[in-house]
Amino acid sequence: MTSLQIEGLKVDRSGIAVIRGVDLVAQSGEISVLLGSNGAGKTTLLESLSGIIPSRAGSISLNGVELARLRPGTRAKAGISHVEQGRTVFSDMTTEENLKVALHEEADLSDAYDLFPELLQRRNVKTGMLSGGEQQMVVIARSIVNRPRVIMIDEMSSGLAPVIVNRLMRAVRKLADSGMAVILVEQFASLALSIGDRAYVLRRGEIVYDGGCKTLADDPALMHRLYLGEGEKAAAL
Numbered sequence: 001m002t003s004l005q006i007e008g009l010k011v012d013r014s015g016i017a018v019i020r021g022v023d024l025v026a027q028s029g030e031i032s033v034l035l036g037s038n039g040a041g042k043t044t045l046l047e048s049l050s051g052i053i054p055s056r057a058g059s060i061s062l063n064g065v066e067l068a069r070l071r072p073g074t075r076a077k078a079g080i081s082h083v084e085q086g087r088t089v090f091s092d093m094t095t096e097e098n099l100k101v102a103l104h105e106e107a108d109l110s111d112a113y114d115l116f117p118e119l120l121q122r123r124n125v126k127t128g129m130l131s132g133g134e135q136q137m138v139v140i141a142r143s144i145v146n147r148p149r150v151i152m153i154d155e156m157s158s159g160l161a162p163v164i165v166n167r168l169m170r171a172v173r174k175l176a177d178s179g180m181a182v183i184l185v186e187q188f189a190s191l192a193l194s195i196g197d198r199a200y201v202l203r204r205g206e207i208v209y210d211g212g213c214k215t216l217a218d219d220p221a222l223m224h225r226l227y228l229g230e231g232e233k234a235a236a237l
């Protein structure tokens with residue numbers, strides 16, 4: 001069982017406190033949906049967990065091993081995988097070459113093609129020629145070839161058609177069901193909540209909701225208050 005435990009995390013950007021004491025738990029087999037309005041700090045939080053940017057205080061512990069002071073590569077080896085915003089593929093390389101770039105010697109591409117059989121048919125196509133949805137599949141597939149324990153996915157749906165977003169969401173659910181701990185940052189809140197287990201809402205660098213996805217999905221007024229910042233912290237906290 002994997003458990004990523006974050007306690008009292010603080011992250012600054014250009015000297016400004018962006019993450020201001022976040023507690024969060026991501027469990028094996030679960031999708032933790034991280035929501036919040038633009039600029040709330042969602043991307044910054046993921047970047048501090050994978051080590052792209054340093055944290056100022058707090059703990060990031062994976063199955064009891066403290067990661068907060070380790071380099072990004074060491075955190076990746078420990079099992080943290082980060083799908084960043086922007087679908088960065090090597091566009092002059094084929095699908096298969098893009099997947100192999102990430103591959104450790106002992107791993108193979110079977111998990112990637114099991115998750116997205118669509119990519120098998122496109123394996124010899126240069127990724128620059130793929131659709132946005134297929135490129136997103138490549139990026140997610142590339143991030144799981146070494147069997148991470150935790151996968152963090154930032155805004156995978158941005159600019160994609162609903163039918164593709166649904167396909168990607170099903171794949172993310174499958175990853176969690178296979179035993180990974182998933183942290184999903186999404187603009188499509190209702191869709192993410194429909195496949196997620198636990199939800200967190202971040203507002204100005206603080207968690208203002210920590211509870212069930214269904215509770216939040218069933219209460220649009222609560223969601224509205226949490227996003228806009230009216231009233232006090234949610235009762236579910």
Ligand SMILES: Nc1ncnc2c1ncn2[C@@H]1O[C@H](COP(=O)(O)OP(=O)(O)OP(=O)(O)O)[C@@H](O)[C@H]1O
Nearest residue numbers: 013014018036037038039040041042043044045202
């Ligand atoms: N490289 C940077 N240098 C300085 N400040 C930054 C940098 N990147 C982001 N910020 C600031 O940090 C805050 C949080 O930004 P972040 O991108 O983490 O939020 P977000 O919740 O992911 O928003 P979005 O949904 O717009 O991506 C914002 O105030 C933003 O202006």
